[in-house]
Amino acid sequence: MRKAFGAAVAVENLDLRIESGEFVSLLGPSGCGKTTSLRMLAGLEVPTSGTIRIGDRVVNDIAPGKRDIAMVFQSYALYPHMTVAQNIEYPLKKRRIPNPERGPKVAAVAKLLHLEDYLARKPRQLSGGQQQRVALGRALVRDPAVFLLDEPLSNLDAKLRAHMRAELIELHQRIGRTMVYVTHDQLEAMTMSDRIAVLANGRLQQLDTPAMIYRRPANRFVAGFIGTPSMNLIKGHFELGRFVAGDWQLPLDGLDLDEPTSEVTLGIRPEDILIGAAGQPARVKLVEPTGHEAIIQFEIAGHDLTGRVGAEITLRAGEPVALSFRTTNLHLFAGDDGRRLNKEV
Amino acid sequence: MRRSSLAGRIAFNLLAWTLVLLVAFPLIWMILTSVKPQTELFRIPPSFWPTEITFEHYRRLLVETPFLTYMRNSIFLALGTTLLVITLATLGAHSLVRFRYPGRERLAQLVLFTYLLPSVVLIIPLYLLMVKIGISNTLWSLILAYTTFALPYALWLLRSFMAGIPEDLEAAALVDGASRMEAFIDVILPQALPGIISTALFTAILAWNEYLYALVLVNTDSARPLTTGVMTMLISAFNIEWSLLMAASVMMSLPLIVAFAFLQKYLTRGFGAGGVKG
Known part of the structure; x- marks a missing residue:
């Protein structure tokens, strides 16, 4: 599937197969084409080339309303002049569902989302979280085959967001419908998804489970994008079984490479940096305690590394330490295109 | 202090x-x-x-002169023009705001450009046009003529109103199963209502007060609106019927005053809210 706006290509060669009942997130930085992809799925944008199937049906030429999908918008897009009940009822009305059947459906959805007390109100009289639930209710009431969610939580405050995240997971488990979720928040993607599609510059970078995306990033972009604090990425070269970057050398015995390349980027997750009695000499530059752990900036042979240690270890800035690395968890990426060089297990 | x-x-x-x-x-x-x-x-x-x-002047005006015919013509003109302009302008403004097609911006500018032309230079071409299509000297010719200068203005006013309506609202309606037209009627129109009312009021006032086109394009009593009708009837080279003229003026102002009284809040919103996000 491809989508171009004039000369600007928003989505290039996106080939995505989502299983029925699956929760898939489209994750990427802003402008990566995730929302455009979702809007193409919804039928609000027309792909420049390629086909979109929902079930066995090619839906390219089918109007949004006839695709058996529901969508929740980032702005919620509640109809301001209608009450909550009318908002939820609207999709039923447009599907020519007879009046007597609509009432019970609206009531059931309102009950599910705890909106019973607000049915007569207008959207502007509701809080952000309530508006969010009405938007969900409008999608739920039709019982569609696919739910499309476009950053539905991004307008909520942090606490409410965590709460709605849990509610969405529970909802997905209960109704078992396919959900496609667009977000730029990796926490949302990691916690909610069965699988994540990481997008950048309109291209699919990796499609995998959250665990695999974290443990085996397919390229340098995914490696740097997923994880907080992000993975340490150090440019250097690979020779005689060692990684060399300036004055720093690291033997990489445990790594099994597909193709030995000389120019490489080494990736180290913060938690794979270990402090011990033995190891390479380094210095603590900065300590940021977060309560249950601390983020540490190390300096090792002229390179900065970010580490993560438990709160039980107390370190002071300037202190010398000895560092070792979990060699099996290290990542090597090609210097030219950033593809992963480690052999897949 | x-x-x-x-x-x-x-x-x-x-x-x-x-x-x-x-x-x-x-x-x-x-x-x-x-x-x-x-x-x-x-x-x-x-x-x-x-x-x-x-109240003798009022009685004479209503009973002895064709004032009521002119009044009827004016009301017909104002309503007809407004109806035509609003129908075209709401749909047109929506198209200019929402649909992507080549030359969209150019088209919008072109519309404004026609508005910048002084109406005097359009009268003769318009008159010839009316003759060609066989509606010269009728109220329809005036409705058409008024539309030529009211429509560009209405389009621009409504365009800024419509641009303030979030795009997602329409997208949501489409996904919810509405057709393009249904989404327009169910979601866009109610949101644009204040804008539509103020635009309608502007258009009606324009049509109600128009003088030049009415003077040139129509010269039978049966198709004369109030503006030109009252002038030709009461003002001659020898005499001006002041009391009748004043009575006529009062009655001409009344419909507008009543309309203003009821719709004032929309009108002021129309002046101010053109660029405000909804």
Whole structure:
């Protein structure tokens, strides 16, 4: 599937197969084409080339309303002049569902989302979280085959967001419908998804489970994008079984490479940096305690590394330490295109 | 502090009321003159308050002249023009705001450009056009002519209103199963209603007060609106029927005043809210 706006290509060669009942997130930085992809799925944008199937049906030429999908918008897009009940009822009305059947459906959805007390109100009289639930209710009431969610939580405050995240997971488990979720928040993607599609510059970078995306990033972009604090990425070269970057050398015995390349980027997750009695000499530059752990900036042979240690270890800035690395968890990426060089297990 | 602000307020009010009186004086004079007996009109020095109130002029106007025909024509013109302009402008503005097609911006500018042309230069071509399509000297020709200058203005006004309506609303309606037209009627129109009402009011006022086109394009009594009708009927080279003219003026103003009274809040919103996000 491809989508171009004039000369600007928003989505290039996106080939995505989502299983029925699956929760898939489209994750990427802003402008990566995730929302455009979702809007193409919804039928609000027309792909420049390629086909979109929902079930066995090619839906390219089918109007949004006839695709058996529901969508929740980032702005919620509640109809301001209608009450909550009318908002939820609207999709039923447009599907020519007879009046007597609509009432019970609206009531059931309102009950599910705890909106019973607000049915007569207008959207502007509701809080952000309530508006969010009405938007969900409008999608739920039709019982569609696919739910499309476009950053539905991004307008909520942090606490409410965590709460709605849990509610969405529970909802997905209960109704078992396919959900496609667009977000730029990796926490949302990691916690909610069965699988994540990481997008950048309109291209699919990796499609995998959250665990695999974290443990085996397919390229340098995914490696740097997923994880907080992000993975340490150090440019250097690979020779005689060692990684060399300036004055720093690291033997990489445990790594099994597909193709030995000389120019490489080494990736180290913060938690794979270990402090011990033995190891390479380094210095603590900065300590940021977060309560249950601390983020540490190390300096090792002229390179900065970010580490993560438990709160039980107390370190002071300037202190010398000895560092070792979990060699099996290290990542090597090609210097030219950033593809992963480690052999897949 | 309080004292000076009180004095300031008094001065401000005085100034404001002076201005209001200045602006309103012709209107007050018009109403007073329309109820003065003929004998009192040219008295020197002129009397401000009528010594005797008479509605004779109104009676003569309604019974002895074709005033009511003109009135009917004017109402027909105002309603017809407004209906046509609003129908075209809401759909057109929506298209200019929402649909992507080549030359969309150029088209919008072109529309404005036609509005910048002085209407005088369009009269002759328009007249020839009306003759060609066989509707010259009818009310329809005036509706069409008024549309040529009301539509560009309405389009631009409504365009800014429509641009303030979030795009997602329409997208949501489409996903919810509405057709393009249904989404427009169910979601866009209610949101644009204040804009539509104020645009309609502007258009109606334009049509109600128009004089030049009506003078040139129509020359039968049966198709004359109030503006030109009253002028040709009451003002001749030898005589101006002042009392009838004033009575006619009062009655011409009434529909607008009533409309303003009811729709004022939309009208002011129309002036101010064009660019405000909804």
